[in-house]
Amino acid sequence: MMNANGDKSGLKYMGDGYYQDFIMVILKGVEIAMERILTIFTTIDFSCNKFEGHIPKSIGKLCLLHELNFSHNDLTGHIPSSLENLIKLEALELSWNNISGKIPEQLASLTFLEVLNFSQNHFVGPIPRGKQFDTFQNDMYNGNMGLCGPPLSKK
Numbered sequence: 001m002m003n004a005n006g007d008k009s010g011l012k013y014m015g016d017g018y019y020q021d022f023i024m025v026i027l028k029g030v031e032i033a034m035e036r037i038l039t040i041f042t043t044i045d046f047s048c049n050k051f052e053g054h055i056p057k058s059i060g061k062l063c064l065l066h067e068l069n070f071s072h073n074d075l076t077g078h079i080p081s082s083l084e085n086l087i088k089l090e091a092l093e094l095s096w097n098n099i100s101g102k103i104p105e106q107l108a109s110l111t112f113l114e115v116l117n118f119s120q121n122h123f124v125g126p127i128p129r130g131k132q133f134d135t136f137q138n139d140m141y142n143g144n145m146g147l148c149g150p151p152l153s154k155k
């Protein structure tokens with residue numbers, strides 16, 4: 001997930017030779033059955049665990065990551081601005097944690113971001129504007145008493 005210069009010739013699947021791997025994954029909120037796993041399939045789903053502490057800055061090194069789901073944990077601290085380096089990110093789900101502080105402006109530079117859910121945290125301050133942030137509905141910010149600015153009605 002860190003090596004952007006890896007060999008991309010042809011379709012590669014995880015494992016060598018014969019294998020059978022069947023997993024159910026949730027992509028952008030939709031449950032999908034995968035029978036073979038492409039190496040370009042880069043997603044992290046740590047949802048519904050008991051992880052606590054801060055989101056590590058080093059997550060920002062996973063520049064090939066397409067989806068990140070930390071929903072339903074006990075994460076605290078701020079969103080590291082290093083997440084702006086996840087330039088392939090299509091879905092960022094942080095709902096149901098105790099993450100605080102402002103939503104970094106830098107996240108507005110993630111032009112592939114299609115699904116975002118920051119509900120049920122302790123975020124404060126104005127929601128970033130522009131680009132993808134103009135497409136997210138206000139219920140993606142539910143349960144954050146300190147957030148303000150569009151798309152919320154609170155000034």
Ligand SMILES: *[C@@H]1O[C@H](CO)[C@@H](O)[C@H](O)[C@H]1NC(C)=O
Pocket residue numbers: 026027028029030047048069071072091092093115
């Ligand atoms: C993240 O995980 C939760 C719980 O498993 C799921 O309900 C949600 O749809 C996932 N979010 C995305 C963006 O896939």
Ligand SMILES: *[C@@H]1O[C@H](CO)[C@@H](O)[C@H](O)[C@H]1NC(C)=O
Pocket residue numbers: 052074075076097098
């Ligand atoms: C998360 O916040 C809730 C409500 O503010 C609190 O009851 C709970 O103890 C917090 N959990 C952690 C891990 O900080």
Ligand SMILES: *[C@@H]1O[C@H](CO)[C@@H](O)[C@H](O)[C@H]1NC(C)=O
Pocket residue numbers: 029071095096117119120139140
């Ligand atoms: C956002 O997360 C909340 C809490 O997990 C969930 O109720 C809501 O359906 C999610 N919204 C979308 C559009 O996925």
